[in-house]
Amino acid sequence: MSERIKSAGKRYRLEFGAAMTFYMVVLFGAKFLADGVEPGAWLTTLAIAPVVPIVFACIAFFRYYGSLDERERRLMSDAAALSLVIGIFTALTLGFLKSFGVFHFEWDMLWFGPFLIALWGIVRCALLLKR
Amino acid sequence: MENHLKNLRAEKGWSQSDLAEQLDVSRQTVNSLERGKYDPSLPLAFKIARVFALPIEEIFVEEAEDKK
Numbered sequence: 001m002s003e004r005i006k007s008a009g010k011r012y013r014l015e016f017g018a019a020m021t022f023y024m025v026v027l028f029g030a031k032f033l034a035d036g037v038e039p040g041a042w043l044t045t046l047a048i049a050p051v052v053p054i055v056f057a058c059i060a061f062f063r064y065y066g067s068l069d070e071r072e073r074r075l076m077s078d079a080a081a082l083s084l085v086i087g088i089f090t091a092l093t094l095g096f097l098k099s100f101g102v103f104h105f106e107w108d109m110l111w112f113g114p115f116l117i118a119l120w121g122i123v124r125c126a127l128l129l130k131r
Numbered sequence: 132m133e134n135h136l137k138n139l140r141a142e143k144g145w146s147q148s149d150l151a152e153q154l155d156v157s158r159q160t161v162n163s164l165e166r167g168k169y170d171p172s173l174p175l176a177f178k179i180a181r182v183f184a185l186p187i188e189e190i191f192v193e194e195a196e197d198k199k
Contacts (some may be wrong), residue, residue: 002152002154002155002157003150003152004155004158005156005157068157069154069155069156069157069160070155070160070171070172070175071157071159071160071163071164071169072159072160074158074169087141115183131168131169
C-alpha cells in the first residue's frame, strides 16, 4: 500500500476515534445536564449537542475518502448506493407492515443512521469478496 | 479487461507493493488490476504506462481483441 494511503488511514483512525470519544462525553454530559430541564432553548441545545461530534466524525471520514485510490472510492460509493436502496426498501417494508397493522413497533429514527452504516459495512465486505 | 501487468511487473522484479507505491494506490488495487477485476480510469492507465515506459495498448488488451 502506498505510504500516503497508509498514513491517511492512521490519521483517519485517530481523528475518528477522537470524534467518537468526544461524542460519548457530549452524549452522557448532555443526558446528565438535561435531567429535569424544562423544554426550551437550553434543552434543545443539549438535545442536539451530540450531533456536533458526529459532524467531526463525518469530516474525518470524508478526508479519508478523498485520500483513497479510485478503486477503493468506487467500492465505497457502490456499497453506499446499494445500502441506500436496501435501507429505503427496509424502511418502506416496515412502514407498510406497521400501517397495515401486521405488527406494531415504536418508531425510533435514531437507529436508522447506525443501521445504514452497519449495512454499508456489510455490503462493502460483500463487494470486496466479489471483486 | 485483460492486461500484461503481472508479467511486466515480474520483468521489473517489483512486488505488488512496489508497484502500488509508484502508482500511489493500494496493493489490493494492483492485485485487482492484475487479475482484470478492475479497469483503471484513463489517468491511472496513463500513470501505469508511464511507470512501465510503454504505450497503454501494450499493457491493456482491448475487449474485442480479447474475444478473438
